[in-house]
Amino acid sequence: MINSSSDNVKKLNSINRRMFITGSLKFFIMVGIISRLFFLQVKENKKYLTLSDKNRIREWKLAPVRGEFHDYFGNVIAGNFEAYQLHVIPEQVENFKYVIYRLKDLLELSDTEFKKVLKKKKESKPWETLIVSNNLSWEKFSKINNHLYDLNGVKPVISISRNYPFNENFTHVIGYVSQANEQDIENTELIKKNFVPGLKVGKIGLEKSFEEKLIGTNDIERYEVNAYGRRISQLEFQKGKKGQTLKLTVDTEIQKLANELLKDKAGSICVMDIFTGEVIAMHSSPSFDPNLFVFGISQDNWQIIRNDPMKPLLNKTLQGRYSPGSTLKPIVALSALENGIINTNFTVRCTGKTELYDQTYHCWKKEGHGYVSLRNAMKMSCDTYFYEIARKLGVDKLSETAKKFGLGKKVFDNLFEIEKDGLIPNTQWKKNALGKGWLLGETIITGIGQGYIQTTPIQLCLMTAQIANGGYKIYPKIVIDDKDKIKPSDYYTPLYKNSRNIKIIQDAMFGSTNEVMGTSYRSRIDNPKYQFAGKTGTAQVKKITERERELDLKTSEIPYEQRDHALYIAYGPYVNPRYALSIVVEHGGNGSTTAAPMAKRLFKLIIDRHEMRQSINQKKYLEI
């Protein structure tokens, strides 16, 4: 007993000693765990709180509402409309197969459209919205609404989308929008920032140039989501800002008339205010309906547009490079006067052709014009006269004047990325570009606007405007931007050496239109209110052979691609002029018969609407 009790005491001592060691160990471990808790929950709390919010909060951006385009009178020319869409959330549908086939019947979806929807469904999660149709007609939309009772999980939705109410009329001015692609997102920071699937961005024209002003900002919905990405509750809704509305200088009525005049023809019409540089109309024909692109153009429509021989995708006003033909003659004459090569009394005898440097140069009139002075040469568009003064003038002096008046240079700077420079040749240019010396014969044909020289219709319009306003520099514009009121310092600086020379040219253009024998006499308006002055032009697209010259075919007998371009430049009213225009009809045959009559109709409308335009202008200033 004693033995065992002493053993017990030993055992107790041992166990208590070990308990003490264990207890101390436990204490340190506990301190360790509590410090770990402190580290995570107090010290690193912010970091983990952020991570936790990142886990649970997800943002959904909605497409921003795009700014509109208005014409000068406030008419919406590119607006937004409510598109009727059909959304399906697959997980809310009991029998997806039944519903989707039912929808296929109701919407009369084609097999390819149907396959696209099924493919989209496969790629998305079951709680993600599937857009079955993004632009339904009202009939189909209401039909679906009537059948909703057996279409569980199908949601008819009204969403905001781009609309161009004047269809093809403004396509080449404002362009169009379509789904943003990777390139758009990469190139523009704001698109990247505002991107949502299905976002539509400007692809061309002003829609593209002013993307950053138009795009607006997203509505943002913040949702709490669970670990599987399902939305649990909405935390916040942040309303976005609509994009800026841009007001243009164009007049829809005149634009529509331009479209109508060029119907079934390829060409361009542009009209400009000769003092403010405001573009009143700018149309390139044929055009196409930009609404086709908003929800993605169908392959069939795209092929029709792409393969049209008249090239609707080409903006002929800004991209079309044409030989100016006789419409260059006012500049040639002006240059000769300014450089003192000729005076108004200088005459040339036209026999219908002239031999220069072993080459025969023909006047358009076979039998010749006889003795012609400057005024008559302009009026009747005598080629021989201009061969002669071009020869005396030289191409370098001519190109200097032409460039001064706006030819061979972009009119809108970088506003339209597609705009082309055109080409005003001189000796230096040829040496640099072609590595050859300038030939005198080339000067001769440059004098009647043929050869290397290439101008765009908008340049011709600007040139005409600057002659019409008395020879002063203007800067054309198409967007009214109130912030940008400061005019360039050389606005209205004279482009002439002697203002009398401008008057001589103006007078000659008047004769060309309003006097017997004038090339556009038949298109004149006698009423001084509408009376205008102009110059016709007929640009050859190929060299005329001797044989063809003898045949003297009528326009309709020549194949379309070989017919001459018809051009016309004009300004009006002749007394107190205000507007200038340029007309180009591709393969139109003859300037005086095809292009000039269009000017007559245009001026009627332009001048009728002048007062209305002025009243808008005054109102604007009164408000300030």
Added chain:
Amino acid sequence: MYQHTRLTNNNFTFFQKFRNFDYILLICILLLGFISLATMYSTDGGKILFHTKSHFIKLMVFTMMMLFISFINIKFWFSIGYLSYIVVVSLLVWTYFFGITSSGSKRWMDLYFINLQPSELMKIFIILCLAKYFHRMKLENVNSVYTILTSLIIILLPMGLVIVQPDLGTSVLIAVSGVAVLWFAGINHKYFIYTMLGFVISLPFVIAFLKPYQKLRVLTFLNPDKDPLGAGYQIIQSKIAVGSGGIFGKGFLKGTQSYLEFLPEKHTDFIFTLFSEEFGFVGSVVLLVIYIIIIYRIIAIGANSRSYFAKLFCYGFGAAIFVFITINMSMVLGLLPIVGSPLPIMSYGGSSMLATMIGFGIVMSARVHSQQLIA
């Protein structure tokens, strides 16, 4: 001596036994039960659903059982020490052959009304068995080769049966429970040091023998960001939940990490994460304090027990509970690799709660019969 004989008569009345209860321990256990119930209610998303109901029923039944056990004389528990061990080992063998396979391991046996996980029970009964084994042994015999071998066999047998399930976590915890008793029984501390050294040295070889998923867990623990959506997901999300709780927590039923299902296994092994997210640092420390009080009471009861068996059991059980808690917490706090180990009482799971409550019951019985001598 006289007093002893009188008390060994073992004629306590019911009320005397009642008076002998350790009320601090009881209150702490009930408090823990209440907290676990509230937390379970939160895991169910603030509704009384399956887990809450089931946990409530288990709590009620097992608390009653614990009280019942505490009225039974500690001598009885001494007497069934070996028997209970053998019974649980046979259950493990049964499980090995006829157990239910779930998520790749055979851990449960179907008792028709309940699925029992015998490995959890082994965590307690191995303490009981070894406490009995060392109770009569003289100190000089404790370090004999025979004793050490026998006790090692007692530990390794159930360990092996659990490893083959396979369930590495539980088998390690069984070993920890057993080794704790060996430590208190007075086995030479050199053996512990040598074993520890041997373990560290052999660790690379052990890892080579691990199953691929176990290896992945170890690697993930070392660098959870390597595969944040795969193997590292649990530990990263758990740390985010705990860390975002802050000082005062996100509030009851407002733990976004668990509510939005970012937390895996939030009912069982990761229940502390949820609790910590909702109640913050303050709440977590309070919970720890409750656990510390419980462990302190268990040790105090052991210290005041007259019988060596009761002392050994209490110390062993106290150490085991401590290890269970610290391993679970270290795991969810990213201090240890993920091993399946529940948090006593807090975690959902009947077998674990049953085992823990039996342990509390025996401790309580030791308290009620603290003057009981065992021959």
